């Protein structure tokens with residue numbers, strides 16, 4: 355594991371992830387110079403429910419193709435490339451983890467999407483963008499590493515145009531108690547910050563958003579997490595998957611994800627919000 359000062363970045367950084375992804379794709383017979391977002395979806399949609407969850411959130415949002423979108427916590431770039439490829443929108447991604455940003459750029463070149471999607475390394479709490487510069491701010495499974503939600507949501511509001519939309523897929527704290535660790539976003543509680551859906555909703559409203567749609571997706575997430583935990587029991591994951599990102603304890607993470615949802619220690623929601631004022 356790389357020696358990084360920020361514990362969240364250290365959690366997500368592993369050696370040779372880009373090479374491991376390309377080797378897995380080659381093993382599957384893909385032409386790694388000419389990839390599609392579909393080829394990459396098993397590994398670069400790094401959130402609960404993967405590609406189907408991205409489609410679901412995009413459909414809730416209702417993109418026309420003319421929007422300029424900011425993806426906060428863009429990871430390896432799966433959702434941003436899919437939105438650009440499928441809906442034709444222009445996307446900028448920002449992520450704390452420098453290695454993810456490098457890999458996102460490398461995969462974007464290989465999918466021919468340079469010019470439609472760009473990435474930069476940075477902190478969601480200090481967004482390096484002009485006020486009112488995006489039609490949509492999008493974020494999937496990134497806020498659970500961020501304690502200061504007030505600052506996060508106010509920053510998202512600032513970069514949105516008046517009337518702009520915020521599309522969120524987030525993990526929330528459930529009534530069942532603290533999560534079992536390790537999970538995909540944290541090996542220990544020190545970098546995990548979950549809040550209940552009610553607290554999050556109130557926080558968003560205080561930050562200057564109106565709720566357009568709020569959807570509890572815990573049941574769907576549980577089914578998908580339980581399927582994944584079952585399919586990987588026995589230690590032989592498919593060649594291309596998010597286990598490549600997660601390191602040696604990927605099996606425990608998959609198992610805990612399903613268990614946390616089952617015991618309602620975690621919940622998942624989708625929300626579409628509108629910037630007021």
Ligand SMILES: C[S@@+](CC[C@H](N)C(=O)[O-])C[C@H]1O[C@@H](n2cnc3c(N)ncnc32)[C@H](O)[C@@H]1O
Nearest residue numbers: 400401427428429449450451477478494496499
């Ligand atoms: C579970 S991954 C999700 C990646 C991507 N949204 C996806 O769905 O494929 C969480 C991401 O949030 C990023 N992240 C966590 N805290 C952040 C922060 N303060 N600022 C920017 N990115 C952050 C991590 O580096 C990681 O890439």
